[in-house]
Amino acid sequence: xxxxxxxxxxxxxxxxxxxxxxxxxxxxxxxxxxxxxxxxxxxxxxxxxxxxxxxxxxxx
Ligand code: SF4
Ligand code: SF4
Numbered sequence: 001x002x003x004x005x006x007x008x009x010x011x012x013x014x015x016x017x018x019x020x021x022x023x024x025x026x027x028x029x030x031x032x033x034x035x036x037x038x039x040x041x042x043x044x045x046x047x048x049x050x051x052x053x054x055x056x057x058x059x060x
Contacts, residue, residue, distance in 0.1 A: 002057030003039075007031040009053040016045035016054060 010031050017025045017032070024038035025045060032054070039056070046056045 003034055003036055004055040005032050006053045009051045011051055015048050019044040019048050
């Protein structure tokens with residue numbers, strides 16, 4: 001799975017954390033962190049992010 005987070009773009013709004021059904025995202029002082037083992041590649045976070053900061057890999 002290829003995951004990309006452009007941390008410079010991130011607004012730290014927390015929206016992606018809220019829509020993740022498996023709690024794979026965490027907002028830390030360094031920005032968004034992803035637990036790739038939990039992610040089911042649903043794409044919710046990518047669709048929701050207002051600045052296009054997240055690109056989710058895997059099968060969707
Ligand atoms: S793509 Fe992964 S990290 Fe993003 S909302 Fe879905 S399960 Fe969570
Ligand atoms: S939705 Fe986008 S801007 Fe908001 S915290 Fe997540 S990655 Fe950052």
